[in-house]
Amino acid sequence: MAIEDDVLVIGGGLAGVTAALAAAEQSGRVRLVTYKQSTLRHASGLIDVLGYTPDGAGPLVDPFDALEALPEGHPYERVGVEAVREALAFFDEIAGNAYSGSHTDANALVPTHGGTVKPTARYPVSTAAGLASDPQETLLVGFETLPDFEAPLAAAHLEAAGAPFSARGVTLSFPGIARDDAKVTRYAHLLDHDESVATKAGEIGAREALAAAVEPHLENESRVGFPAILGDDRADEVRADLVAALGADVFEIPMGPPSLPGMRLEDLLYRALEDAGVRVTSGVPVIEYETHADDGDRIDHVVVDRNGTEIPYRADQYVLATGGLVGKGVRSERERVFEPIFNCHVSHATDRYDWFVEDVFGDQPYARFGLAPDRDLRPLGADGEPEFSNLRAAGAVLGGYDFAAEKSGAGVSLATGYVAGTRAGEEGER
Amino acid sequence: MADDTEVLVLGGGSTGCGIARDLAMRGLEVTLVERGNLTDGTTGRMHGLLHSGGRYAVSDQASATECIEENEILRDIAGHCVEMTGGLFVQRPEDSNDYFREKLEGCRECGIPARVLSGREARDVEPYLAKDVKRAIEVPDGAVDPFRLCVANAIDAENHGARVETHAEVVDLLRDGDDIYGVKVRHESGPGKHMHAAAAGTEEITADYVVNATGAWAGQIGAMADLEVEVRPSKGVMTIMNVRQVDTVINRCRPKGDADIVVPHETTAILGTTDEEVSDPDDYPEDGWEVDQMIDTLSELVPILEEARTIRSFWGVRPLYEPPGTGTQDPTDITRDFFLLDHDDRDGVTGMSSIVGGKFTTYRAMAEEISDHVCEKLGVSASCATADEPLPGSENIETLEAGMDDFGLRSPIARRSKQRLGSRASEVLETDAANPVICQCEGVTRAEICDAISQSGSDLNAVRIRTRASMGNCQGGFCCQTMANELHPEYDEETVRAALDELFQERWKGERHALWGEQLSQAMLNYALHATTMNRDRDPANAGESNSLEYAAFDGGRSTTEPRADGGR
Numbered sequence: 001m002a003i004e005d006d007v008l009v010i011g012g013g014l015a016g017v018t019a020a021l022a023a024a025e026q027s028g029r030v031r032l033v034t035y036k037q038s039t040l041r042h043a044s045g046l047i048d049v050l051g052y053t054p055d056g057a058g059p060l061v062d063p064f065d066a067l068e069a070l071p072e073g074h075p076y077e078r079v080g081v082e083a084v085r086e087a088l089a090f091f092d093e094i095a096g097n098a099y100s101g102s103h104t105d106a107n108a109l110v111p112t113h114g115g116t117v118k119p120t121a122r123y124p125v126s127t128a129a130g131l132a133s134d135p136q137e138t139l140l141v142g143f144e145t146l147p148d149f150e151a152p153l154a155a156a157h158l159e160a161a162g163a164p165f166s167a168r169g170v171t172l173s174f175p176g177i178a179r180d181d182a183k184v185t186r187y188a189h190l191l192d193h194d195e196s197v198a199t200k201a202g203e204i205g206a207r208e209a210l211a212a213a214v215e216p217h218l219e220n221e222s223r224v225g226f227p228a229i230l231g232d233d234r235a236d237e238v239r240a241d242l243v244a245a246l247g248a249d250v251f252e253i254p255m256g257p258p259s260l261p262g263m264r265l266e267d268l269l270y271r272a273l274e275d276a277g278v279r280v281t282s283g284v285p286v287i288e289y290e291t292h293a294d295d296g297d298r299i300d301h302v303v304v305d306r307n308g309t310e311i312p313y314r315a316d317q318y319v320l321a322t323g324g325l326v327g328k329g330v331r332s333e334r335e336r337v338f339e340p341i342f343n344c345h346v347s348h349a350t351d352r353y354d355w356f357v358e359d360v361f362g363d364q365p366y367a368r369f370g371l372a373p374d375r376d377l378r379p380l381g382a383d384g385e386p387e388f389s390n391l392r393a394a395g396a397v398l399g400g401y402d403f404a405a406e407k408s409g410a411g412v413s414l415a416t417g418y419v420a421g422t423r424a425g426e427e428g429e430r
Numbered sequence: 431m432a433d434d435t436e437v438l439v440l441g442g443g444s445t446g447c448g449i450a451r452d453l454a455m456r457g458l459e460v461t462l463v464e465r466g467n468l469t470d471g472t473t474g475r476m477h478g479l480l481h482s483g484g485r486y487a488v489s490d491q492a493s494a495t496e497c498i499e500e501n502e503i504l505r506d507i508a509g510h511c512v513e514m515t516g517g518l519f520v521q522r523p524e525d526s527n528d529y530f531r532e533k534l535e536g537c538r539e540c541g542i543p544a545r546v547l548s549g550r551e552a553r554d555v556e557p558y559l560a561k562d563v564k565r566a567i568e569v570p571d572g573a574v575d576p577f578r579l580c581v582a583n584a585i586d587a588e589n590h591g592a593r594v595e596t597h598a599e600v601v602d603l604l605r606d607g608d609d610i611y612g613v614k615v616r617h618e619s620g621p622g623k624h625m626h627a628a629a630a631g632t633e634e635i636t637a638d639y640v641v642n643a644t645g646a647w648a649g650q651i652g653a654m655a656d657l658e659v660e661v662r663p664s665k666g667v668m669t670i671m672n673v674r675q676v677d678t679v680i681n682r683c684r685p686k687g688d689a690d691i692v693v694p695h696e697t698t699a700i701l702g703t704t705d706e707e708v709s710d711p712d713d714y715p716e717d718g719w720e721v722d723q724m725i726d727t728l729s730e731l732v733p734i735l736e737e738a739r740t741i742r743s744f745w746g747v748r749p750l751y752e753p754p755g756t757g758t759q760d761p762t763d764i765t766r767d768f769f770l771l772d773h774d775d776r777d778g779v780t781g782m783s784s785i786v787g788g789k790f791t792t793y794r795a796m797a798e799e800i801s802d803h804v805c806e807k808l809g810v811s812a813s814c815a816t817a818d819e820p821l822p823g824s825e826n827i828e829t830l831e832a833g834m835d836d837f838g839l840r841s842p843i844a845r846r847s848k849q850r851l852g853s854r855a856s857e858v859l860e861t862d863a864a865n866p867v868i869c870q871c872e873g874v875t876r877a878e879i880c881d882a883i884s885q886s887g888s889d890l891n892a893v894r895i896r897t898r899a900s901m902g903n904c905q906g907g908f909c910c911q912t913m914a915n916e917l918h919p920e921y922d923e924e925t926v927r928a929a930l931d932e933l934f935q936e937r938w939k940g941e942r943h944a945l946w947g948e949q950l951s952q953a954m955l956n957y958a959l960h961a962t963t964m965n966r967d968r969d970p971a972n973a974g975e976s977n978s979l980e981y982a983a984f985d986g987g988r989s990t991t992e993p994r995a996d997g998g999r
Contacts, residue, residue, distance in 0.1 A: 059970075109984045118965035358942075
């Protein structure tokens with residue numbers, strides 16, 4: 001017999017989790033199924049809403065002004081500006097003290113690990129002291145065993161980007177890290193557990209040892225930026241200890257994969273799912289679906305592959321949040337681009353040489369690949385009609401926007417996840 | 431006025447670098463100029479096959495004999511650039527028995543060790559060969575790293591006193607009546623090691639003798655002095671797979687045809703190729719169907735190629751030449767032999783010869799012959815030593831095998847680093863400083879990147895060809911930025927930014943032709959990491975002087991803005 005729910009969400013990234021949480025506010029039985037690790041661990045952990053218009057204007061001080069003017073078919077246009085605000089408020093509730101930025105509509109400018117700045121709407125509390133729009137003098141600290149972040153170069157880059165403060169960078173060796181290629185999670189673990197490490201002053205805790213290594217380099221700066229490795233489970237505690245020891249504000253600079261801020265966000269979201277009573281089934285791919293016996297437009301159940309056993313999952317409403325090209329919710333072959341579970345329509349040029357343009361940062365058609373939904377977020381077929389009456393889509397599986405250029409990825413996931421989940425919950429409640 | 435140099439070599443490909451090394455070792459004063467990076471032309475765009483000669487054993491036995499001789503020499507002098515994979519000429523049921531027999535006899539006549547394997551024996555060697563493969567001839571084909579080999583020649587030329595100038599484009603030949611006495615070059619960013627953002631300028635370099643070793647571009651150089659050099663550039667496509675589906679070189683055993691070879695190369699396999707004449711070596715169509723055709727045709731030999739992940743495709747141009755009047759229509763039929771055009775004998779213009787035709791495997795023999803000619807012209811009686819003297823990195827190659835955990839690196843990384851560096855491994859890797867891995871896909875460490883930077887300046891593509899960093903699965907998405915970080919503080923922030931942009935764009939250009947499946951997903955991820963996470967596409971620093979970003983208008987955090995009671999709604 002099939003496992004039955006009111007709402008079944010497929011996909012465990014930001015959009016899927018938001019959809020499941022929104023559905024759970026409306027409805028009794030919500031289940032989320034995920035296959036692989038979400039792409040959150042690749043992501044910076046910042047919540048961008050809109051940093052640049054599709055024409056490239058920006059960075060935008062107020063994203064909401066620009067949201068009104070987005071072209072038809074953009075996911076934000078589909079759900080409407082009010083829904084974006086509601087979704088952000090919903091996220092603020094979930095994130096609680098872990099994120100900042102809700103006090104204003106204005107975007108913040110956050111230093112990147114490459115040394116430039118980027119506009120974002122919400123940022124982890126660990127990055128809050130580092131905003132480039134805050135003119136405090138800054139010391140950046142890098143480590144010789146972490147080649148992704150070259151602090152003196154990043155400081156010079158911030159200056160070239162016109163940041164309104166002076167920045168200086170130093171490169172140190174990280175106390176207690178013996179291997180030249182230790183993973184970032186190793187640094188975080190060392191600080192989380194305040195493991196004792198050997199220093200010239202004898203065996204001391206890793207947090208104290210780190211502060212002692214930085215301290216002699218601190219001149220007049222009132223804040224110190226580190227690559228995002230300052231703890232995982234106990235990041236707040238690690239930061240507080242460093243602040244106390246250094247007598248300066250401490251912040252993290254978001255990094256590339258594997259990204260601790262992304263992983264912390266993932267943990268936060270999964271705790272929220274647990275609190276909301278959403279059932280989570282992970283590590284299983286959805287491999288096929290069946291439509292209703294007397295309604296071919298209605299999904300009856302999907303089939304999940306659990307270690308070779310095929311298990312049907314039946315729900316009243318479904319949300320597809322499997323990600324874009326990176327998350328493999330949208331896939332491609334030499335001659336076609338497709339959505340692999342429900343085979344929903346993906347519009348694309350037939351000649352694959354029209355999928356890209358010459359300039360790597362040009363207006364890339366492939367970046368817009370994805371499903372085109374109606375205003376209820378139901379994916380539309382080539383004929384402009386909904387593919388199924390009880391399927392909605394959210395997040396990067398949607399097309400019609402270039403999240404990388406716009407800096408709109410997290411915001412679209414939140415807004416469409418929130419709307420898809422809410423509508424599914426309303427209809428799924430029986 | 432004294433000449434700046436005795437011999438001026440034009441072209442930094444395998445031939446030019448080989449000539450520069452040969453002449454410098456003979457004690458001549460040599461200057462080499464190259465328009466782009468070393469290997470930028472044909473050398474950097476080949477499939478990495480070290481010919482056994484088997485390929486030419488039926489159609490061109492002179493070339494075949496020369497190939498096997500040079501194959502053996504390169505194994506000796508350039509061991510750290512060569513992987514002796516062995517090769518198979520594979521016969522499918524529809525391929526001719528007569529040709530198979532001719533191939534086998536031809537190999538034996540040319541002194542190429544050759545052995546017949548049954549279909550089953552061939553599949554024991556290469557399990558992914560098609561089930562219906564009938565039989566195969568085993569020959570000593572190998573894989574060679576053209577970048578490493580070419581750079582090693584250039585370094586050795588420098589070690590013998592030569593001057594090597596990259597990013598120095600020849601804009602004119604200096605001609606006085608019937609004598610060519612030098613060239614005018616335009617330095618992209620000043621002479622010496624390449625440095626982004628350095629001031630450009632032109633320089634006249636005079637020489638006793640000029641050697642035009644620009645391959646497919648030889649006609650363009652000739653035209654600068656009204657000389658006609660009728661090279662016939664022919665393009666061929668190659669596609670790189672993300673893993674080695676085969677560990678030996680797989681050739682199709684039939685007379686000729688497109689898409690008939692798979693070469694295992696480091697961590698990848700390279701599919702090749704096509705052969706189509708073009709009019710301009712810098713501007714020719716790169717058609718997607720050529721990539722498709724190659725995958726489809728080679729899947730007949732190795733069926734899993736149909737499903738495999740490609741990482742990029744590229745086209746190269748061969749510098750084909752045939753003496754006037756031969757009139758061959760099909761470029762496949764044009765000889766791969768090389769020709770030395772003495773413009774004194776041919777055109778009555780003294781001071782320069784052009785080298786055209788030829789193939790990578792025999793670059794050293796070509797260089798020897800040309801160097802002999804130059805010496806004769808200049809009345810120098812030094813003899814060639816390049817067949818006996820190992821290239822830098824290949825001295826004492828046996829020391830490579832000693833100890834896997836030297837240098838404090840994890841074993842697979844240590845092994846690959848040592849293979850790349852050969853006998854230079856200790857010199858480069860013995861460092862007290864932290865030596866983390868910079869390129870995860872290819873296992874390249876900081877010490878190797880820094881070594882390459884010390885050789886080549888801020889040109890990260892030159893670092894790439896020396897180390898293989900950014901040439902793996904992610905095509906630089908994860909490591910371009912980290913490679914660029916290593917330029918600092920020697921090079922300033924603006925220079926580093928320009929160098930990073932150049933490398934990132936270059937990596938993208940080759941990926942575009944294989945942009946589907948896993949590699950399209952990777953491209954999207956790379957784009958997202960650089961645009962979303964780092965905002966490199968809209969970097970305010972690139973606005974330069976006009977940068978007027980009003981930082982104060984943005985959220986400065988709670989410390990500067992009173993919290994709003996409605997939570998921002």
